[in-house]
Amino acid sequence: MSGNDVWVLGGGVICGIGNNVPECIASFRQMKPGMTTMQYLSSTHRDSFPVVEVKADNATLAARAGLPAHISRTALLSAVAAKEAWNSAQLGNIREYRVGLVSANTVGGMDKTEDFFAEYLQDNQSGRLRNVVNHECGSITELVADTLGIRHHVSTISTACSSSANAIMYGARLLKNNLVDVVIAGGTDALTRFTLNGFNTLMILDQQACRPFDDTRTGLNLGEGAGYIVMVSDAIAKKMEIHPWCKLTGYANANDAYHQTASSPDGIGNYLAMQQAMEMAGITPADMSYINLHGTGTLNNDLSEGTAIQRLFGNAVPPVSSTKSFTGHTLGASGGIEAVFAALAVKEGYLYPNAQFSHQMKELTFSPVTTFSEGNVINNVMSNSFGFGGNCSSLVFSKDVNT
Amino acid sequence: MNIYINGTGCVSPLETAVEGRLPLAAPSLDNVRLKAAEPDYKQWIDIKMIRRMSRVIKMGVAAAQLSLREAGIRKPEGIITGTAYGCLDDTGVFLTKMITQQEEMLTPTAFIQSTHNTVAGQIALLLECHAYNNTFVHKGFSFEHTLIDSIMQLREGKVSNILAGAMDELTNHSFNILSRFNLFKHTAAGEGAACFVLSTEKGPHAVAKLKGVSVLYKPASAEEVAADIVGFLAAHSCSQEDVDLVITGRNGDPAGDAWYEHVENNVFANLPVARFKHLCGEYPTASAFGTWMASRIIASQEVTPAVLFKGTAPSEIKKVLLYNHHDTSHHSMILLSKC
Numbered sequence: 195m196s197g198n199d200v201w202v203l204g205g206g207v208i209c210g211i212g213n214n215v216p217e218c219i220a221s222f223r224q225m226k227p228g229m230t231t232m233q234y235l236s237s238t239h240r241d242s243f244p245v246v247e248v249k250a251d252n253a254t255l256a257a258r259a260g261l262p263a264h265i266s267r268t269a270l271l272s273a274v275a276a277k278e279a280w281n282s283a284q285l286g287n288i289r290e291y292r293v294g295l296v297s298a299n300t301v302g303g304m305d306k307t308e309d310f311f312a313e314y315l316q317d318n319q320s321g322r323l324r325n326v327v328n329h330e331c332g333s334i335t336e337l338v339a340d341t342l343g344i345r346h347h348v349s350t351i352s353t354a355c356s357s358s359a360n361a362i363m364y365g366a367r368l369l370k371n372n373l374v375d376v377v378i379a380g381g382t383d384a385l386t387r388f389t390l391n392g393f394n395t396l397m398i399l400d401q402q403a404c405r406p407f408d409d410t411r412t413g414l415n416l417g418e419g420a421g422y423i424v425m426v427s428d429a430i431a432k433k434m435e436i437h438p439w440c441k442l443t444g445y446a447n448a449n450d451a452y453h454q455t456a457s458s459p460d461g462i463g464n465y466l467a468m469q470q471a472m473e474m475a476g477i478t479p480a481d482m483s484y485i486n487l488h489g490t491g492t493l494n495n496d497l498s499e500g501t502a503i504q505r506l507f508g509n510a511v512p513p514v515s516s517t518k519s520f521t522g523h524t525l526g527a528s529g530g531i532e533a534v535f536a537a538l539a540v541k542e543g544y545l546y547p548n549a550q551f552s553h554q555m556k557e558l559t560f561s562p563v564t565t566f567s568e569g570n571v572i573n574n575v576m577s578n579s580f581g582f583g584g585n586c587s588s589l590v591f592s593k594d595v596n597t
Numbered sequence: 598m599n600i601y602i603n604g605t606g607c608v609s610p611l612e613t614a615v616e617g618r619l620p621l622a623a624p625s626l627d628n629v630r631l632k633a634a635e636p637d638y639k640q641w642i643d644i645k646m647i648r649r650m651s652r653v654i655k656m657g658v659a660a661a662q663l664s665l666r667e668a669g670i671r672k673p674e675g676i677i678t679g680t681a682y683g684c685l686d687d688t689g690v691f692l693t694k695m696i697t698q699q700e701e702m703l704t705p706t707a708f709i710q711s712t713h714n715t716v717a718g719q720i721a722l723l724l725e726c727h728a729y730n731n732t733f734v735h736k737g738f739s740f741e742h743t744l745i746d747s748i749m750q751l752r753e754g755k756v757s758n759i760l761a762g763a764m765d766e767l768t769n770h771s772f773n774i775l776s777r778f779n780l781f782k783h784t785a786a787g788e789g790a791a792c793f794v795l796s797t798e799k800g801p802h803a804v805a806k807l808k809g810v811s812v813l814y815k816p817a818s819a820e821e822v823a824a825d826i827v828g829f830l831a832a833h834s835c836s837q838e839d840v841d842l843v844i845t846g847r848n849g850d851p852a853g854d855a856w857y858e859h860v861e862n863n864v865f866a867n868l869p870v871a872r873f874k875h876l877c878g879e880y881p882t883a884s885a886f887g888t889w890m891a892s893r894i895i896a897s898q899e900v901t902p903a904v905l906f907k908g909t910a911p912s913e914i915k916k917v918l919l920y921n922h923h924d925t926s927h928h929s930m931i932l933l934s935k936c
Binding site: 346350352360391451455466583 | 676681682683688691693695696699700703704708710711712713714717718719721722724725726729730731734738739742745746749750770773774777778812814815
């Protein structure tokens with residue numbers, strides 16, 4: 195034990211394949227990806243693009259979250275997952291600790307702003323203000339912090355699709371600097387017309403279920419959800435009896451500095467993030483048990499990420515898969531959701547399947563795992579999150595050698 | 598470990614980007630909406646890109662470049678930005694077209710540039726910088742969290758310098774909507790960008806030391822803030838008497854100013870107080886302008902009448918405390934000292 199370890203005590207997820215962590219694992223086990231026709235989002239593109247929605251309306255989510263139903267779905271999803279995460283950590287009363295909530299998202303309360311804006315554009319004195327008051331990304335985090343009773347450190351990060359990996363990284367630093375005792379870190383994003391139409395202009399939405407790391411892939415499916423892990427520092431861990439899932443041993447953030455939205459052909463940012471995260475964890479490529487890929491299913495991402503992985507791991511690429519083949523791309527939530535899956539893989543020995551895979555990518559020598567399995571020896575798992583703005587982040591979760 | 602501010606850059610409603618210093622006399626900015634005085638961007642950005650970029654991106658790039666130039670470095674070892682609202686103009690453009698064109702025939706440029714990390718991403722692109730890159734978007738703490746993240750990383754010792762800054766733009770839509778919340782009854786709406794090169798090594802043009810940053814979310818009372826400030830100073834081996842100048846975020850709104858009044862009278866009685874929001878306007882990352890002002894005051898050892906609110910200007914300025922709150926819910930303290 196280095197004395198500066200960060201322990202993962204629990205996690206919570208809500209996404210298109212489950213309203214909580216056990217439901218998500220059941221979907222992996224039963225090979226049930228969550229792509230469907232839109233039920234809750236209203237868009238003219240309803241019949242063009244499948245999405246991976248959380249299967250609940252706002253009233254149902256609000257009841258579970260203990261929040262009003264008229265607020266942004268992004269906050270409702272966040273509260274549900276953050277509560278599950280806190281409860282799974284078995285820490286008791288949240289007010290007994292200095293708690294930090296570091297939550298990422300990409301478009302804040304945009305789902306409500308869209309409704310406001312339609313009326314506002316007709317007349318700039320119309321549109322209900324309650325639909326725009328929580329537009330800011332930070333407002334979403336505060337709605338959740340306030341309902342959970344968190345005051346010590348409340349922060350929001352937005353680096354597109356890598357947002358919540360960076361939230362986890364910042365949360366770990368808050369612990370190491372003794373600014374808080376416990377951190378709930380991850381992210382949330384609800385589907386919005388804004389993001390659906392934005393990704394459509396980039397022509398990277400698949401009209402069928404997405405096929406990450408498959409040679410025939412043509413794009414991603416958008417999803418929604420939230421995911422958080424609960425972390426404590428060594429100092430707290432020593433004071434109490436904890437039942438950790440694993441440790442967060444490595445993290446790194448690098449910039450691709452190539453293009454505002456596209457990844458470089460050699461995936462330099464991806465490579466640097468993975469390499470530096472492993473260096474921090476003190477492990478070599480041979481020690482890696484599994485990689486939870488960013489794996490969006492776009493031509494560009496999967497080639498860059500795959501190329502960077504081959505450069506780092508050579509001919510000994512560990513088992514890999516993209517759980518986005520089940521959950522869709524949940525943008526600002528993806529790093530949080532996948533961190534929970536990664537941490538749980540260490541705890542339970544899970545390997546998650548990559549759905550919709552059938553054709554080997556010709557540029558790569560490796561292919562993803564396609565079946566669910568448990569009881570594997572999993573010592574180290576890497577979770578990748580790469581986004582617009584060249585933002586690339588990797589996290590490494592490890593088994594405690596003493597447990 | 599000392600953390601030096603080796604360079605600063607600021608785009609604000611004043612000519613700070615060109616002159617790099619504060620005005621002697623307060624300009625008469627009696628407008629309810631203060632617009633940033635933008636520098637000639639051609640010195641940093643390709644002319645074709647200037648046309649495509651929104652103002653918040655350009656202001657951010659300019660402030661970053663000015664601070665790097667003063668610090669004498671080309672490529673920082675980390676880029677961290679804070680923005681409460683993000684790229685509002687591009688967001689508004691895409692949202693408007695999406696609604697008026699009923700989700701048809703949309704083009705990607707505004708969407709691509711609407712993400713909150715666009716400014717940090719563009720700075721990395723322009724500098725070809727592969728280093729750590731992050732963006733905080735937490736309302737009135739966005740700038741403070743960039744500083745906290747920077748300090749934590751500099752203390753880790755893996756990097757020796759970081760470019761940290763904050764930027765927010767005011768658009769016609771945001772001004773209209775924020776006005777409907779009665780935010781600008783007593784104070785002007787503002788905007789701007791301020792960047793800082795923070796380093797563990799003192800540079801040739803170092804302006805000040807960054808001693809510490811702390812945030813306080815939704816305090817119950819001004820008494821709680823006062824106690825927090827005393828604790829914050831003590832944690833940085835500084836007594837109330839050691840502070841030479843207090844800069845508060847006074848903006849003319851009586852309800853908000855009461856918090857400053859309490860701290861000025863109960864923690865720093867008899868100390869001179871300076872203010873800054875009459876120059877930059879009110880916006881969630883205005884504390885970045887306040888920090889820029891504090892660092893220039895320390896560097897020049899001069900408190901101009903344009904910013905002095907009460908008391909007399911101190912003869913020597915060793916320590917400056919910036920106490921700001923946004924909307925009475927987000928309180929922050931930033932302590933700077935002479936190099």
